[in-house]
Amino acid sequence: MSFDFAPSLQSDSLELRPLAAADRDALHAAASDPATWAGHPATERWNRAVFDPYVDFLLKAGGTLVAIDRASGRIVGCSRFYVPPEQPDGIAIGFTFLDRAFWGGRTNFEMKRLMLGDAFAHVPEVWFHIAPTNIRSQTATGRLGATYVDTREIDLAGSGTPVPNMRFRLDRATWAAKLKERAA
Numbered sequence: 001m002s003f004d005f006a007p008s009l010q011s012d013s014l015e016l017r018p019l020a021a022a023d024r025d026a027l028h029a030a031a032s033d034p035a036t037w038a039g040h041p042a043t044e045r046w047n048r049a050v051f052d053p054y055v056d057f058l059l060k061a062g063g064t065l066v067a068i069d070r071a072s073g074r075i076v077g078c079s080r081f082y083v084p085p086e087q088p089d090g091i092a093i094g095f096t097f098l099d100r101a102f103w104g105g106r107t108n109f110e111m112k113r114l115m116l117g118d119a120f121a122h123v124p125e126v127w128f129h130i131a132p133t134n135i136r137s138q139t140a141t142g143r144l145g146a147t148y149v150d151t152r153e154i155d156l157a158g159s160g161t162p163v164p165n166m167r168f169r170l171d172r173a174t175w176a177a178k179l180k181e182r183a184a
Contacts, residue, residue, distance in 0.1 A: 003091060003122045005063035005081045009114040013071065014107065016114055019064040019078060024055050026075040027066060030099040040097075041131040041163075057157060064095065067111050069102070076102045079111055081119070084127045085154055086167075091119045092127040094156070096137070108140055113179070116144070120172045129156055129165040138166065145178040146170035 006018040019027070031037075034046045044050045058064040063081040068074065077098035084092040093115050098107055119126050128146055130137045138148075146168040153162035 007118055009118060011110055011114060014110045014114065015068040015070055016065040016111065019058055019066050021059060023066050023075060027055060027078060030076050031097060033100050036097060036100050039134050039136050041133060058095065061158070067098065067107070076107065079115060081115065084129070086152065087127055090125065090127055091123050092129060094129050112144055116175055120175060125169055125171045128168040129154060130168065132164055132166055141168050144170055145174040
């Protein structure tokens with residue numbers, strides 16, 4: 001597959017570009033509210049001692065895009081393209097978080113619109129892996145039109161220890177219909 005897992009993407013309100021080591025402090029500022037991680041399996045990720053190894057993983061793994069609010073120029077979160085371990089010819093989107101100031105608005109949808117548009121130019125479906133306890137991400141993924149497929153033990157973090165992940169699938173036609181619905 002000739003897919004660029006680290007593209008630069010842009011809309012009127014949001015810029016996505018590859019994560020760089022120099023982004024660590026700004027990304028931590030976006031992640032530093034404990035409430036951001038309350039429903040996430042890594043509830044302590046707001047803590048710098050927990051956050052830094054996470055960023056190290058993202059830098060090493062590649063495919064992570066920082067989200068920059070164009071109005072302020074501030075990094076407000078990130079998301080990542082990756083190859084799903086159980087779908088070696090596929091594309092997945094995950095490892096997403098946003099500064100709480102950007103919850104409930106259009107930022108997550110805009111980030112996913114940019115990423116899905118790029119992915120669907122190359123594959124007919126995109127996968128999402130979400131921890132069973134992460135209700136907020138399950139809800140947001142459902143709003144994109146993705147549907148639950150199953151739950152599997154998968155090692156996404158390269159730790160050698162598979163953990164339960166709910167798998168959601170979004171196909172190109174469903175996404176196109178969701179975009180039409182939102183535009184109406």
